[in-house]
Amino acid sequence: MVSQHTSRGPAPHGHVTLAQVAQRAGVSAQSVSNALNNPDRVAPETRKRILAAVAELGYEPNLSARALRNRSSSLIAFKMRPSRPDKASLLMDDFLYALNAAAVEAGYHLILCHAEDGQAGEIKAYRDLLKKTSIDAFILAETHRNDDRVAALRSWGVPFASFGRSWDGDDSLAWVDVDGRAGTRAATEHVAAQGHRRIGHIGWPAESELGQERREGWLEACRQRDLETDLQAAVVDSLEAGRQAAHRMLDSSRPATALVCASDTLALGVMRALHERGLRPGVDVAITGYDDSPTAALVSPGLTTLRQPIDEVGRHLIQAVDRLMAGDTRDPQHVLLEPELIVRGSSLPGPRTREP
Amino acid sequence: MVSQHTSRGPAPHGHVTLAQVAQRAGVSAQSVSNALNNPDRVAPETRKRILAAVAELGYEPNLSARALRNRSSSLIAFKMRPSRPDKASLLMDDFLYALNAAAVEAGYHLILCHAEDGQAGEIKAYRDLLKKTSIDAFILAETHRNDDRVAALRSWGVPFASFGRSWDGDDSLAWVDVDGRAGTRAATEHVAAQGHRRIGHIGWPAESELGQERREGWLEACRQRDLETDLQAAVVDSLEAGRQAAHRMLDSSRPATALVCASDTLALGVMRALHERGLRPGVDVAITGYDDSPTAALVSPGLTTLRQPIDEVGRHLIQAVDRLMAGDTRDPQHVLLEPELIVRGSSLPGPRTREP
């Protein structure tokens, strides 16, 4: 079906041009352009004839020419970050896939940025890219308070949206985010429902808005059930940090029986600590993570965690910039999505292991 | 340093054009173009003046205009695949990052494709993209015997290179690959050096050229040391399949004491099986994986595995298409890189756990 008649047109490079379609339909090139872009400027009868010719020749508008003429390339740029070895692949892979799918769906293409790490380098990369390619929009990830990138993009007047809230309470920023507070609350309530009363939290330092958000979810859930909230740690996001924090909380005089973590990486550190103490995840101590990284499903027992609705995130981000590009800047999109609790063995008391 | 003088030029959209530089330097636009692209066609003195003007105005050539004129966009396209939930993120993330870094380094940009799964959909996506954007080159991943994509791209005369060998012995294909045979051999020799004599292999079905390659590495190492090779399994790449295969090999009358796997996913399945039997990875049974997925470093004990030199792969792929674009088609690049054995606890006999 697809590849039966690949080379029907006589064009040299497989390119069919507007002029060729025009000739075929017996009209001017401009009329073809109009027929496609401003349907009501051309008589219905003519339009039909033109569309037939378009279909017949398999015409596709040349994006370079369009970009040149319109100063708009239908390209959306995104900068990847190198994945850190210690981290459980922060779902960049899936995010990128989802974002690209949504972009293509909406008639755009995703182009990747590259920059030295650090704000300055990233901003420079954006500017260079803008200078030479008339990028239509940018997608940012992991924005934080007083983000220079936001300031820069805004000062240039380029449409952009962010995966991650504006923590400055800046309503003019379009963002899509996942509700870490609700997610962590759900995880905490889940382990509480298993009968746990000493529920600790291992999260990130207070500078991290995201971490703060997640910690508050845990706090809320604990307070609502009159549970103590003395077992908490604020550490960097690494397996080793999680491991050490877990040991501390288990060495306590009234040790934790459940540990709610701000990331899968930390939760895996907890699992390692349990392993070292000969304790069984789920059976002896309940553990929950956050992100549903691939690892979460692969460890034994599986790690209970929160899955971000990443497809939705992608779709909404594209929709947000799409709207901005259409000139609708009066009411930037703010979308807060709910993560989904994925329950696995690490938080269930059921027997998971055969004793030797 | 970077953002101090962002808006120096008087241009409306921040775009500096060739004509503006020309005027500044007191020459024609063409001379500026020449000074940048054909340095020897312009007198040294003039060139100096022009370059000064270029630097002063911060001129960057407009890629859309170039693309239109030259039929070449300096874009390289790559199609992502959705990550399967069960698989330990097959390093797509890192690969993409490395590929993009190399592309930017070489003056290109990476653009992402999107297509329905399946060969036909992918080919159609390539053709559409080609039709409307004059992509310079394509990068393929996971090519296999009789790959339709290879045939299609070749028939269109587009430069492309593949991450993964041509298994048809087709020398005209430019590829970069990692030597799975050598890698698996190294892993096998490593466990043999720990004193293991019953070394099993869990790999993929014979249809998979990649799997076949890895299996042969194990076979070679075993034969060289006169070890039996009866313990082998060919299964799909999933944790569950690895788990079941491991159980079979441990239920054998002369059970395996070491298991060499074709992927981290399979190896994690083995770890789960051991866990179910109350056996300790490393101590009781040695395990090795393949890919050094993020998970490998995060499980307890860490998983011994093979790391693909992904940065190198990216660099060589870009170099390969770069060369093809320069018209040098007579001698397509074939690059076979060595993976690196990463030794972790899963293959070491040392005590890894504190008994309760």
Added chain:
DNA sequence: GCCAATCTTTTTAACGTTAAATCCCAGGAG
């Protein structure tokens, strides 16, 4: 001091598209 040969620079045209201006023609008002 004149012509040819060479080196350097400018002019012209084109890549494919589209906004803006222009042209054309049927139908209605005066």
Added chain:
DNA sequence: CTCCTGGGATTTAACGTTAAAAAGATTGGC
């Protein structure tokens, strides 16, 4: 019958770049 109106088409010009052709400047030979 002329003039105006306006929908519907076409022409013009421009987006920024570069290959090719043309023009201009410089040098050397005789």
